[in-house]
Amino acid sequence: xxxxxxxxxxxxxxxxxxxxxxxxxxxxxxxxxxxxxxxxxxxxxxxxxxxxxxxxxxxxxxxxxxxxxxxxxxxxxxxxxxxxxxxxxxxxxxxxxxxxxxxxxxxxxxxxxxxxxxxxxxxxxxxxxxxxxxxxxxxxxxxxxxxxxxxxxxxxxxxxxxxxxxxxxxxxxxxxxxxxxxxxxxxxxxxxxxxxxxxxxxxxxxxxxxxxxxxxxxxxxxxxxxxxxxxxxxxxxxxxxxxxxxxxxxxxxxxxxxxxxxxxxxxxxxxxxxxxxxxxxxxxxxxxxxxxxxxxxxxxxxxxxxxxxxxxxxxxxxxxxxxxxxxxxxxxxxxxxxxxxxxxxxxxxxxxxxxxxxxxxxxx
Numbered sequence: 001x002x003x004x005x006x007x008x009x010x011x012x013x014x015x016x017x018x019x020x021x022x023x024x025x026x027x028x029x030x031x032x033x034x035x036x037x038x039x040x041x042x043x044x045x046x047x048x049x050x051x052x053x054x055x056x057x058x059x060x061x062x063x064x065x066x067x068x069x070x071x072x073x074x075x076x077x078x079x080x081x082x083x084x085x086x087x088x089x090x091x092x093x094x095x096x097x098x099x100x101x102x103x104x105x106x107x108x109x110x111x112x113x114x115x116x117x118x119x120x121x122x123x124x125x126x127x128x129x130x131x132x133x134x135x136x137x138x139x140x141x142x143x144x145x146x147x148x149x150x151x152x153x154x155x156x157x158x159x160x161x162x163x164x165x166x167x168x169x170x171x172x173x174x175x176x177x178x179x180x181x182x183x184x185x186x187x188x189x190x191x192x193x194x195x196x197x198x199x200x201x202x203x204x205x206x207x208x209x210x211x212x213x214x215x216x217x218x219x220x221x222x223x224x225x226x227x228x229x230x231x232x233x234x235x236x237x238x239x240x241x242x243x244x245x246x247x248x249x250x251x252x253x254x255x256x257x258x259x260x261x262x263x264x265x266x267x268x269x270x271x272x273x274x275x276x277x278x279x280x281x282x283x284x285x286x287x288x289x290x291x292x293x294x295x296x297x298x299x300x301x302x303x304x305x306x307x308x309x310x311x312x313x314x315x316x317x318x319x320x321x322x323x324x325x326x327x328x329x330x331x332x333x334x335x336x337x338x339x340x341x342x343x344x345x346x347x348x349x350x351x352x353x354x355x356x357x358x359x360x361x362x363x364x
Contacts, residue, residue: 005133005153008102018115021072025102030071030112034231037116039207040078042230047205047238048171054083057092059271060296066169066197068185070100070151072112073126075173077119080147084122091273091296092146097169099152099159106130129343136336141344143294156185160193168199174206174213174237183212191216195241204239213237273297282312 009024013033021030032039045051048065057063067075076096083094104112109130113123126149131138133153140149152159172194184190191213206213209226214237217224222241229236274297278289281303289299303309321341324332345351 005135006102007105007133008108010104010108012111019111020115021104021108021112023102031074032231036074037078037119039230040075041082043207043236044075044173044175044205045078045082047227047236048173048203050079050082050171051086053171054094055086055088057088057090059090059092060273061090061092062167063092063094063171064167064169065094065096065171065173066194067096067098067173067175068156068190068194069175070098070103071175072104072109073123074113074116074119075175076149077113077116077122077126080122080145081119083147084145087146093295094147096147096149097152097163098149099154099156101153101155103133103153105133131339134335134339136332138336139340141340156190157187160190160197163193163197165197168202169194169197170202172198172202172204174204174208186210186212186216188216191220195220195222198241200241200243202241204237204241206237207233209235209237275300277302279303281307282310283308284312 011022011024013020013022015033020033022028023030054063065079070076076098079096087094106127110127113119116123125142126140129140131151131153135154136152138151138153140151142148152163204217204222207229214224217239220241221244222239224237224239226235227238228234276292276297276299278285278299278301281301285301285303286307289301293299301307321334321338323335323338342353346353
């Protein structure tokens with residue numbers, strides 16, 4: 001993992017009353033000057049046929065969207081908005097994974113997202129959980145929305161190889177700055193791991209039709225089309241990983257089959273509410289029961305006497321996380337989980353955050 005996280009260095013251009021952020025690191029805009037939200041819907045939402053696919057999710061189904069550049073969060077917010085509009089009322093869940101090497105500061109994020117008033121209710125929720133610039137994976141959870149986001153901060157070359165494939169990514173937003181501005185994002189190592197995290201049936205969409213991207217996908221047997229792009233762009237990329245034809249006895253077909261068997265986990269996902277017993281009604285047991293209940297399952301809790309009657313029933317307790325040096329944060333679970341815990345525990349009346357100050361002490 002990459003440890004030191006540098007926030008984005010921006011210029012701003014005023015276009016038709018909208019502040020458009022421009023990356024000084026890459027010399028490119030974060031979203032189209034024509035209409036960034038419409039471009040996102042055209043390229044990434046429609047390019048992956050998400051309206052139909054999300055609306056057709058079965059009970060308790062899990063759908064995952066991957067993204068190669070978080071940027072201003074516009075793509076994720078547009079996806080979330082679509083999810084609100086089409087999601088079935090059946091405990092299905094939408095999860096997103098996004099990677100960002102140079103995250104915007106929270107002030108810049110707020111300024112950028114002010115361009116889209118219709119997204120403000122969702123943007124405010126995103127901003128409230130937006131993590132500090134610490135390397136590693138940050139889980140942003142919105143259980144009432146049946147939506148969650150893993151925001152990885154770090155270089156894509158370092159991040160994608162360490163992401164575990166607990167479930168395949170169903171659709172990809174291949175975003176980020178143009179290959180001519182940021183060629184590292186589109187190199188073979190990144191694309192190979194994107195395919196590793198996918199499965200037969202996964203779709204891909206991108207504003208870019210650069211040769212490096214087309215060649216990288218085709219070498220994995222992924223079928224590519226080039227429908228009309230947004231605005232002045234003549235083409236965009238739309239792709240799908242189709243099943244290998246039975247009569248196509250080639251080295252590539254065999255390699256895909258072996259890769260699929262190696263990376264696809266053997267997980268049984270529920271299609272109806274499960275009855276789950278939790279033994280122990282302390283903080284851990286109640287937290288587990290709450291998490292399962294949020295997913296629509298039926299919970300029975302067993303305890304020797306009563307909830308919070310043991311050690312968890314103290315009238316007051318202090319949680320003091322032992323954080324590591326920031327240079328080691330990407331591999332230190334406590335440091336990354338601490339930010340998620342602050343957001344999570346605020347839902348409960350018993351929790352009150354105070355402050356954590358941890359100073360490095362050196363001998364004179």
